[in-house]
Amino acid sequence: TWTATLTPPSYSQVDDLSSLVCPSTTDCVIIGEAPTDPYDFVSALTTDGGSTWQYHTLPSISASNNPDYEQKQLACGSTTSCVYDTEFGDWYSADGGITWAISTPSADIDSVSCPSATSCVGLGTSQTYASVFETSTDGGDTWTPGYSVPSTNGGFSHLVCGSATSCVALGSSSTGGAEVLTSPNGGSSWALSTLPASLAGVPAVTCASPTECF
Numbered sequence: 001t002w003t004a005t006l007t008p009p010s011y012s013q014v015d016d017l018s019s020l021v022c023p024s025t026t027d028c029v030i031i032g033e034a035p036t037d038p039y040d041f042v043s044a045l046t047t048d049g050g051s052t053w054q055y056h057t058l059p060s061i062s063a064s065n066n067p068d069y070e071q072k073q074l075a076c077g078s079t080t081s082c083v084y085d086t087e088f089g090d091w092y093s094a095d096g097g098i099t100w101a102i103s104t105p106s107a108d109i110d111s112v113s114c115p116s117a118t119s120c121v122g123l124g125t126s127q128t129y130a131s132v133f134e135t136s137t138d139g140g141d142t143w144t145p146g147y148s149v150p151s152t153n154g155g156f157s158h159l160v161c162g163s164a165t166s167c168v169a170l171g172s173s174s175t176g177g178a179e180v181l182t183s184p185n186g187g188s189s190w191a192l193s194t195l196p197a198s199l200a201g202v203p204a205v206t207c208a209s210p211t212e213c214f
Contacts, residue, residue, distance in 0.1 A: 007050050007051060007052075007053075009030060009032075009044035009053045009055070010053070010055075011035065012035060013035070013042065013044065013053075013055040014030070014032040014033070014034070014035070014042040014043075014044050014055060015032055015033050015034070015035045016032050016033040016038070017030050017031075017032040017044075018031060018032055018033075019031040019032075019072075019073060019074035019084065020074070021074050021075065021076045021082070023076040023077070023078055023079045024079050025049065026046075026047055026048055026049045027045075027046065027047050027079045027096065028045070028046050028049075028050060029043055029044070029045055029074065029076055029082055029096065029097040030043070030044040030045075031043055031044075031058075031074050031084055032044065034057065039060070039061075040057060040058070040060055041057070041058040041084070041086075041091075042055055042056065042057050042058070043055070043056050043057075043058065043084075043093075043097040043098075043100065045096060045097045045098065047096075054098075056097065056098050056099065056100070058084070058091050058100045059091070059100060059101065059102055061088060061089035061102065072085045072086050072087065072109075072110065072111075073085050073110075073111055073112055075112045075113055075114040075120065076096075076097075076114065077114030077115060077116045077117045077118070077119065077120065077139065078116065078117035079096055080093075080094060080095055080096045080117060081093070081094060081096075081114065081116075081117040081118070081139040081140075082096065082097050082114075082140075083103075083112050083114055083120055083136075083139070083140035084100070085109045085110070085111075085112050085122070087108070089102065090102065090103045090104070090105055090109060090140070091103065091140075092139055092140030092141055094139055094141075101141070103136075103140050103141055103142070103143065104143075105122055105124065105134050105136075105143035106126075106134065106143065106145050107122070107124030107125060107126050107132045107134055107145065108124050108125045109122040109123070109124040109134070110123055110124050110125060110157055111123040111124075111157060111158050111159040111169075112140075112159065113159050113160050113161040113167065114139070114140070114161075115161040115162070115163050115164045115167075116164045117139060118136075118137055118138060118139050119135075119136070119137060119161075119164045119186060120135070120136040120139065120140050121133060121134075121135055121136075121159060121161055121167050121183075121186065121187035122134045122135070122136070122143065122159070123156055123157070123158075123159040123169055126148065130148050130149060130150075131148070131149040131155050131156040131157075131169075131171065132145065132146070132147070132148045132149065133146045133147045133148075133149075133159075133169075133183075133187050133190065134146055134187075135186060135187045135188065146187055146188060147183075147187070147188070147189060147190045149171075149181070149190075155171050155172065156169045156170060156171030156179070156181065157170065157171060158170040158171075158203075158204060158205065160205055160206060160207050160213070161186070161187075161207070162207030162208065162209055162210045162211075162212070162213060163209070163210040164186055165183075165184060165185055165186045165210065166182075166183070166184060166207065166210035166211070167182070167183040167186065167187050168180060168181070168182050168183075168205055168207060168213050169181040169182075169183075169190070170203075170204070170205055177195075178195050179192060179193075179195070180192070180193040180195055180205075181193070
């Protein structure tokens with residue numbers, strides 16, 4: 001069962017809410033569009049379980065030539081450290097979403113997971129359209145290119161890390177079957193895992209611990 005416990009942020013301050021993360025029982029961060037400009041983003045923050053909200057605008061990234069500018073994913077490794085990824089820009093915050101700065105990973109990040117305040121792993125697409133992984137050890141400020149998935153393995157689009165060292169990525173093979181990559185070292189190296197042939201696709205995964213994912 002579900003119970004409505006949050007008072008929603010004001011739509012006069014932030015519209016089209018797309019991403020919500022609660023790194024603690026009282027702290028939550030929501031990202032949405034600025035009501036006056038869909039290419040500007042606003043973070044709504046609560047530190048009292050949703051009773052009150054404060055609003056902060058993310059630095060602008062020009063998207064006038066990008067009609068497919070789409071919101072993607074928010075990840076918070078702690079109550080102070082968050083990363084937000086979109087189609088044409090990436091931001092990070094070291095104070096729980098109050099102030100944001102633009103970061104510049106070399107790949108177009110599609111999915112991001114931050115298992116700690118400093119460790120983040122991003123899954124993206126290179127200029128040659130290959131799936132690639134990048135890692136950050138400073139909460140999303142800087143990124144280091146890492147493993148590039150061979151084209152024979154198809155494409156990967158979803159990533160989750162159960163700890164600072166254990167990560168899982170979901171994708172599909174070149175023949176349409178489901179594939180899973182696992183990393184035991186925080187995204188530095190990856191290995192292909194075998195799934196039952198009957199699985200045509202795995203749309204999502206979550207990891208409750210470094211060794212348990214479902």
